[in-house]
Amino acid sequence: MAPTSYFFAGAAVLLLVLCTSSPVSASLAAAEEAAPPLASDRIKHIVVLMLENRAFDHVLGWFPGVDGLNGTQFNLVNSSDPNSQKIYQTPNSPNINQCDPNHGLPATSYKIFGATAFAENNFTVPTMGGFVDFELNKDGNNACNLMTLQYLSFTPDKLPILSTLASEYVLMDRFFASLPGPTWPNRMFFMAGTSSGLTETFPWYHDEPGLLFPTKTIFDQVTEAGGEWKVYYNDTPWELFVGALATHPEHMHSLGQFFDD
Secondary structure, three states: OOOOOEEEOOOOEEEEEEEOOOOOOHHHHHHHHHOOOOHHHHEEEEEEEEOOOOOHHHHHOOOOOOOOOOOOOEEEOOOOOOOOOEEEOEOOOOOOOOOOOOOOHHHHHHHHHOHHHHHOOOOOOOOOOOHHHHHHHHOOOOOHHHHHHHOEOOOHHHOHHHHHHHHHOEEEOOOOOOOOOOHHHHHHHHHHOOOOOOOOOHHHHOOOOOOOEOOOOHHHHHHHOOOOOOEEEOOOOHHHHEHHHHOOHHHEEEHHHHHHO
């Protein structure tokens, strides 16, 4: 039976569900041929590759067939003025970004809902119209200005590996981040279904002593169900601030161990 796989793009998460046919007894063989086993009976491993945050339109907006970009999307230089200059989305992203746009919760909310809605605290209609406005007018004169004026994204040929994965697996173009903000609160949503009220990454980058994420995670649930799990890291294992991992370091392994496994 062919593998069943899924590819999620949105919160920088790649989920591959690798399946294999399970053996059946002779007495069930005929029934199995008539009715294939449930997908849950065929799952062998679930591998989650978690990368840095990126917007779907930024990396896959030009991928054929998705609800993405077509060259007509634009931002106004001043999102409160309908007559201000239009900056159109272009597929010209460089390989290396020269700036780190503000992606905290307030900044991202401004970018998603626009200046007027942000000022009125009205977060009901996401116009996606405040990205250029914020970087040019609210965040000061910084390295992001030139990038913002081009309002950049990638075409499939610029990201061959990601585009190949998108071609070979199911691509979800409406898989949204749980919180319109920085990295770690969203990673907590992935691991625990909540960030326990945290909206910024700040605590874990400033060595606040004794700060462990207390909420029950998917790792705890897998353990309770009798399953096995591992976390592989490439450089710094930031996941160690999660209680289930900090108290069970035997589950933490370097990325090289993943390839050995």
